[in-house]
Amino acid sequence: MSTSTDILNLDDVKLLVNDFYGKVRDNTLLAPIFNGVIGDNWPVHLEKMYGFWQTLLLNTPAYSGSPFLKHAKLPIAAEHFDTWIRLFNETVDTHFTGAKADEAKWRAARMSEMFQYKLDYYKNNPAKPLI
Numbered sequence: 001m002s003t004s005t006d007i008l009n010l011d012d013v014k015l016l017v018n019d020f021y022g023k024v025r026d027n028t029l030l031a032p033i034f035n036g037v038i039g040d041n042w043p044v045h046l047e048k049m050y051g052f053w054q055t056l057l058l059n060t061p062a063y064s065g066s067p068f069l070k071h072a073k074l075p076i077a078a079e080h081f082d083t084w085i086r087l088f089n090e091t092v093d094t095h096f097t098g099a100k101a102d103e104a105k106w107r108a109a110r111m112s113e114m115f116q117y118k119l120d121y122y123k124n125n126p127a128k129p130l131i
């Protein structure tokens with residue numbers, strides 16, 4: 001019998017976020033990019049990401065910001081997003097099943113697509129400064 005439950009509370013969000021960024025920090029493609037920006041500020045980043053996912057999945061207003069701008073100048077392309085999504089989906093599936101788990105994967109995929117469209121757009125329209 002499966003013991004998986006859905007993402008129901010802040011402890012679940014923390015488990016998801018902690019485990020996911022643990023995988024990111026072990027990934028040879030993504031780790032250098034994150035570490036280059038975040039350095040030894042991981043606790044701050046993790047707190048922010050608890051708030052982000054809490055806001056999306058638990059309808060608790062704990063994050064406000066403009067995520068895309070933080071990614072606009074990172075050296076990232078499709079392979080980075082594919083890896084990010086693979087690790088994120090793996091993490092969700094390891095711990096959770098249900099509507100919120102599905103929503104988490106759906107939202108991550110939509111954000112990833114949106115980031116990539118915007119990155120491509122600004123790459124192809126350098127006359128329009130982004131930030």
Ligand code: HEM
Pocket residue numbers: 030033034037038045048052064065066067070071074076077080081084107108111112
């Ligand atoms: C190639 C994939 C990705 C990489 C390498 C990446 C990297 C980063 C880095 C380095 C930061 C810290 C930025 C800073 O503090 O200046 C950050 C912040 C953030 N990322 Fe990503 N990210 C990726 C994909 C995503 C996706 C798909 C999502 C959404 C589901 C996301 C959501 C966020 C959010 C909400 C923040 C916090 C922004 C803020 O400071 O308000 N990221 N990311």
